[in-house]
Amino acid sequence: MNTGQLPLNNPEIRSIQMAENLLDIYATIIATSCYGIVLVKAETGQIAICNQQFLMQSGEKAQNLIGTPIWEAVPPELKTRTKTIFNKMLLKDEITGQQHFTGCNNASCYLEYSSQRLNLNDEIYVQIIIKDITRYIKREHSLKASVTKYKIKFNNLMAEYESTRTQLKEYSHKLHEMTNAFINAKEDERKIIAIELHDRVAQDLISLGHQIESLKHISAYKDTADIGELAKKAREALSSTRDIMKTLYPISLTRYGLIETIAQELNDFEATSNVSTRFKSCLTTKLDPAIENTLYRIFHEALLNIQKHSLNAHNVTVLLEKKGQTVEMKIRDDGDGFNIQNISGKEPRGLEIMRQRALLLGGNFGLESFHHNGTEIWVTIPVDSLSA
Template structure:
């Protein structure tokens, strides 16, 4: 039965019941007696309540569909609405689910293209920092050393200090270049890159450790790059916001050729804080390889970032991003 006829019949039932009552035991005098007015008012209230209840029941599937529309999140794909009801509501639900699937596919495609362009730009900037700026600072270091060797004693200390400042700047440029484009990932592979990443984040206030389980399936370059960036973002969030003293990075195989990445700390937890650009970027990257990302409170406090990916192949968008 269509929604139109359902609402029509609901109201018709109430009106017919009211007419039958007026033709039957309920009578109205002129002028209206007090008892008759009480009966009419009570009957009107009962009809309004009955109509409201019946309409609420009839329109409940639409309310559930509206709630599902309000909570839909393209960064968390896969959730589909299973609202039941009249033919119109079922068709509307199917159309909404189909629209959601198209939007998720289009978002994944556009995100893949955007991130491909971003990766290419990051690689270009990293290359220029390493080749142009790095070589310039290296030349400045050599000139300062030559000047310091031939300078008077009272000027030599200042030149040596300038050398140290330039050397620190050169190290910072190289560090930024490594973070823009992880050369260690291409040169040494994912395992060594993750261990080097945890070593980079280890300090006097934070101890970072990587645990790589043997027997991992073969991963394509795009998946390895996403694993690396999500690990880096998770470690960055821990170092900046978690107030943690320990963070662990686990990479291990799961049944059915699955791989799980877990970044877990002992900090203050994510709480009710809204997701920022870093977490949104992590979700975007997870979508590129069809992975499932969970970020939340750990079992023993702190924050856990879990990424589940398939260990077989990648589609065209991640491969394009990897290139």
């Protein structure tokens, strides 16, 4: 009997065999894993077992790794860090983290690791599971780069939008100033024409009327019927001239405002026609003079159209109210109405003029008319259309 040999029933032999069997079983279990797995002795840091996936990750053969310290089985740039991480693994039951290194062809590689301490037959091992996450990290970087790219593009677009918006505000302000100046210039021109009509034509017609009346007292013309007809035509011409003056420059609008002027004209219209009028206003504040001028012009033109073209009209209703940041005016009659499609472009009857007046102040104009069912026009104008 060889004294250097131990009997087979020796407890130490059974313990070693059991340990070897456990390691064999462990190696079999981890062999088919899709992750790299390595079992490291806690006391020495040497690799005890590793699977094929780990060998592929490290690029080494099994015989070159078994017994090698774990920090010697990694790229040189990771050696110091790996040793530090392994020491942390010895202090905690579980630990996770990531490693980045430069692989072949200077390509960036990323690994995710997790560790767990195991006790096999009273010997402590550290199991390290390694997952190659290079593809996911690169995809994440690509997504971040795309997000950054589109974020920069979005910010540039927003900057352009804000710049354009600022320019539009400036242009809008200039347009408002030009519109206001244009309307004021137009009103000044109308005023000058109205004054000229008053000082020249109207005064001449008044003088002519007086001269015709004086002819009645001259015996040579006393029995002439034409004198009365001439006097009538002179009065009619004077009345028409005054109507034109009123249209060109409504003095009452400047003196009393829009509401009083509309109310007075409706009363005059009712007194000289067989039409009943109704006026309702919900305005509580005075509007910009240019807006009041525009609304009055549209109202006056609509009233003339009713007088000239609305047959069998017995009622006229005017509504003036403020809705939010706009002022709205509606004018309705119960006359015969007409087919809008039949309106000639060459004979707008003032409708196109009314529309243009509203559009000039950024407003809207609408018309509804049905045969034997009356006509309604409406206009809306922003109350701040001429604000600074």
